[in-house]
Amino acid sequence: MMTSTLAFCADAISLEGKPAPDIELTAVSAGGKHETVKLSSFKGKKNVVLAFYPKAMTKGCTIECKTFSQLANKLGDLDTVVFGISTDNAADQGKFIEKESLKISLFADPDKKVTESLGALSKSGMASRYSYVIDKEGTIRKVYTKVSPAAHPEEVAAYIKANLKK
Numbered sequence: 001m002m003t004s005t006l007a008f009c010a011d012a013i014s015l016e017g018k019p020a021p022d023i024e025l026t027a028v029s030a031g032g033k034h035e036t037v038k039l040s041s042f043k044g045k046k047n048v049v050l051a052f053y054p055k056a057m058t059k060g061c062t063i064e065c066k067t068f069s070q071l072a073n074k075l076g077d078l079d080t081v082v083f084g085i086s087t088d089n090a091a092d093q094g095k096f097i098e099k100e101s102l103k104i105s106l107f108a109d110p111d112k113k114v115t116e117s118l119g120a121l122s123k124s125g126m127a128s129r130y131s132y133v134i135d136k137e138g139t140i141r142k143v144y145t146k147v148s149p150a151a152h153p154e155e156v157a158a159y160i161k162a163n164l165k166k
Contacts (some may be wrong), residue, residue, distance in 0.1 A: 001029070001068065004124055011119060012118060012120060012128075012132075012143050012145055013143050013145060014082075014119075015118065015119065015132070015140045015143055016140055016141065016142060016143050017140065017141075018139070018140055019036055019136050019138055019139055019140070020034065020048075020069070020132070020134045020139065020140050021038055021039070021114075021117060021118070022038060022039055022040045023039045024037070024038045024039070024113045025034060025037060025085070025107040025108060025109055025114060026090045026108045027083060027105040027106065027107055027108075028090050028093040028094045028097060028105060028107075028108060029075070029097065029105040029106075030097055030098075030101075030103065030108050031099070031103070032046055032094050034090055034094070037083075037105075037107070038133070039138070040138065042081065042134075042136070043136065043137065044137075045079075045136065046079050046080060046081050046136060046138055047078070047079055047081070047133065047134060047135050047158055047160060047164050048081055048083065048133075048134040048135055049075070049080060049081070049083070049131060049132070049133055050082070050083055050084075050085055050107075050116065050118070050131065050132040050134070051064065051065075051068060051082060051083070051085065051131045051152075051153075051156075052084075052085050052086065052112075052118075052120045052127040052128060052129060052131065052132075053065065053085070053086050053127060053132045054091060054124075054126040054127055054128070055086060055088065055126055055155040056086060056088045056092045056093055056095070056096035056106075057092075057095070057096050057099065057100075057103055060103070060129070060149040061086070061129075061149070062096075062100055063083050063133055063149040063150050064084075064129070064147070064149035064150075064152060064153065065096070065102050065104065065106070065154040067105050067149070067150060067152070067154075068082050068084065068101065068153045069101075069102045069103035069104050070102075070103075070153075071153050071154070072103040072104055072158055074108075074138065075156075075157055075160070078160050078164070079136070079164075080101050080160050080164075081105075082104045082106075082156075083102035083104065083105055083106065083107050083116070084102075084104055084105075084106040085106065085107040085109055085114070085127065086106070086107075086126070086127050087109050087110055087112050087115055087125070087126055087127055088106075088108060088110065088111075088113060088114075089108050089110045090108040092108075093100065093106040093107075093108045100106075101149070108130075109127070112125070112166055115127045118123045118130075120134065127143065128145070129147040130143065130144060130145050131137040131143070131144040131146065131147060131150070131152065131156060132144075133156060133159060133160060133164075135164050136164070136165075140162065141164065142163075144156070
């Protein structure tokens, strides 16, 4: 569910410098916890990374989410929270977290509205492997559309450390 709308964006990069939409989705975390999270709840408190991936429990997605999980504490020290996000449902996200012992929460976007609004919906109907770095003021500061699952989380951490104030 989106509480403010953002027109479909064919070019995700064009969102850099613009306010992030105030998305509201189900976040699944370790232990099977499900909660509704609004992006605006982090405003003034935390930077947010939205790391879109195509499908839970697939090779590249597993590598990327596990690497973000390994960096969760480092990113936390940079006042940053990471959410993986795909068009999978909450039950599948929960199975993914449990199977891979993920330390990051995963957003479920089965109706694809958030994925589409941020220009991350692929022609196949799944999320593209894009990441969005949102600063504490709620501005999309960086969009990555070319992502290597193993190296990308460190790339994001380096960007945040160099460009966003703690």
